[in-house]
Amino acid sequence: xxxxxxxxxxxxxxxxxxxxxxxxxxxxxxxxxxxxxxxxxxxxxxxxxxxxxxxxxxxxxxxxxxxxxxxxxxxxxxxxxxxxxxxxxxxxxxxxxxxxxxxxxxxxxxxxxxxxxxxxxxxxxxxxxxxxxxxxxxxxxxxxxxxxxxxxxxxxxxxxxxxxxxxxxxxxxxxxxxxxxxxxxxxxxxxxxxxxxxxxxxxxxxxxxxxxxxxxxxxxxxxxxxxxxxxxxxxxxxxxxxxxxxxxxxxxxxxxxxxxxxxxxxxxxxxxxxxxxxxxxxxxxxxxxxxxxxxxxxxxxxxxxxxxxxxxxxxxxxxxxxxx
Numbered sequence: 001x002x003x004x005x006x007x008x009x010x011x012x013x014x015x016x017x018x019x020x021x022x023x024x025x026x027x028x029x030x031x032x033x034x035x036x037x038x039x040x041x042x043x044x045x046x047x048x049x050x051x052x053x054x055x056x057x058x059x060x061x062x063x064x065x066x067x068x069x070x071x072x073x074x075x076x077x078x079x080x081x082x083x084x085x086x087x088x089x090x091x092x093x094x095x096x097x098x099x100x101x102x103x104x105x106x107x108x109x110x111x112x113x114x115x116x117x118x119x120x121x122x123x124x125x126x127x128x129x130x131x132x133x134x135x136x137x138x139x140x141x142x143x144x145x146x147x148x149x150x151x152x153x154x155x156x157x158x159x160x161x162x163x164x165x166x167x168x169x170x171x172x173x174x175x176x177x178x179x180x181x182x183x184x185x186x187x188x189x190x191x192x193x194x195x196x197x198x199x200x201x202x203x204x205x206x207x208x209x210x211x212x213x214x215x216x217x218x219x220x221x222x223x224x225x226x227x228x229x230x231x232x233x234x235x236x237x238x239x240x241x242x243x244x245x246x247x248x249x250x251x252x253x254x255x256x257x258x259x260x261x262x263x264x265x266x267x268x269x270x271x272x273x274x275x276x277x278x279x280x281x282x283x284x285x286x287x288x289x290x291x292x293x294x295x296x297x298x299x300x301x302x303x304x305x306x307x308x309x310x311x312x313x314x315x316x317x318x319x320x321x322x323x324x
Contacts (some may be wrong), residue, residue, distance in 0.1 A: 025104035028303035031216030039252035046281040048215040053121035053181030078139045090114040115154035118270035129313040131262040136210020148174035173282035237297045245301035248272025261316045
């Protein structure tokens with residue numbers, strides 16, 4: 001009985017995994033199209049973030065990552081960039097404009113965007129593009145593990161006194177959130193083994209698409225209503241999110257000259273695509289409505305760019321193969 005149910009479920013997940021970039025793009029619009037379910041799904045945001053965290057740690061190739069640690073220069077550059085570049089990318093305009101000139105909710109949203117680690121989907125996007133993801137996975141893991149200590153400090157640095165924040169509570173929640181994901185991933189790895197996890201790649205890709213669909217529905221809570229009530233604010237927030245995403249991609253690709261093309265592309269991608277959901281889930285009910293709106297709109301580049309950048313990624317992959 002269990003096998004008769006599990007087989008079509010696994011086949012369905014594998015089918016979803018084959019259409020990863022299209023699935024990401026479709027999910028965000030389905031989330032908008034189902035506003036009646038968004039409020040009900042919003043409590044599932046922490047669940048989906050926990051699943052992303054667990055799957056990324058579960059899929060990490062510890063052998064390749066160990067090789068990066070033994071020759072750490074490239075890894076140190078990538079991790080330092082992933083920590084500092086978003087802070088500079090967002091902090092410099094904040095200094096020029098002045099924090100007091102911004103809506104406090106948008107200010108907190110931008111601070112969360114800069115302080116968060118890269119999105120958990122970045123390694124999955126690299127795999128879908130056919131890139132070797134070990135450097136990116138190592139960077140995502142290290143920055144995520146450090147997030148309970150680093151992220152609250154960066155949020156406070158960027159947002160300033162204009163946005164009250166309980167840094168200690170945020171740190172504790174992030175420790176519990178990320179530590180739980182790491183623990184569960186370790187148990188699953190010891191149960192299934194590395195080879196079995198590799199064999200499940202299409203199914204895990206499909207599971208990621210499914211989780212992103214649920215996440216999109218939950219994240220879109222209130223977006224349609226806000227777009228009708230204040231379309232200029234929505235366009236401003238959306239523009240800020242895409243500027244950060246594309247600015248991070250361009251900066252990483254152009255400035256990280258010591259890395260291969262695919263590595264520069266994906267580190268740049270992860271620079272502008274940040275796991276705000278991790279911090280929003282940790283903050284819980286303390287997230288102001290305007291900040292949640294910015295968080296929701298910041299999902300559009302995360303969902304759309306994997307599909308929009310397919311051609312560019314394919315060109316970079318061919319260039320790397322030709323230069324190998």
